[in-house]
Amino acid sequence: MKTNLSLLKKGQKGIITEFNVDTIPLKLLEMGCLPGNEVQLLQIAPFGDPIYINVNDSHVSIRMETAAEIGVIIITD
Numbered sequence: 001m002k003t004n005l006s007l008l009k010k011g012q013k014g015i016i017t018e019f020n021v022d023t024i025p026l027k028l029l030e031m032g033c034l035p036g037n038e039v040q041l042l043q044i045a046p047f048g049d050p051i052y053i054n055v056n057d058s059h060v061s062i063r064m065e066t067a068a069e070i071g072v073i074i075i076t077d
Helices: 026-030
Strands: 002-004 013-019 038-044 051-055 058-062 070-075
Antiparallel strands (some): 051 058
């Protein structure tokens, strides 16, 4: 199922399919937030922003507006 990173539920995994290079911080790209890599939503902050993800064995906190720009395909177990 194709969606974006901001719509994953806690614990869900996905494969990054696409993103807008102009809106994604370079640091995320350097940490492995690239098409084809697996990403998992680990935590959601109490008020829903930011979210805490695992991508390429790096734990990263990102804003929901950034997560909404990252397209993923949900991996079903």
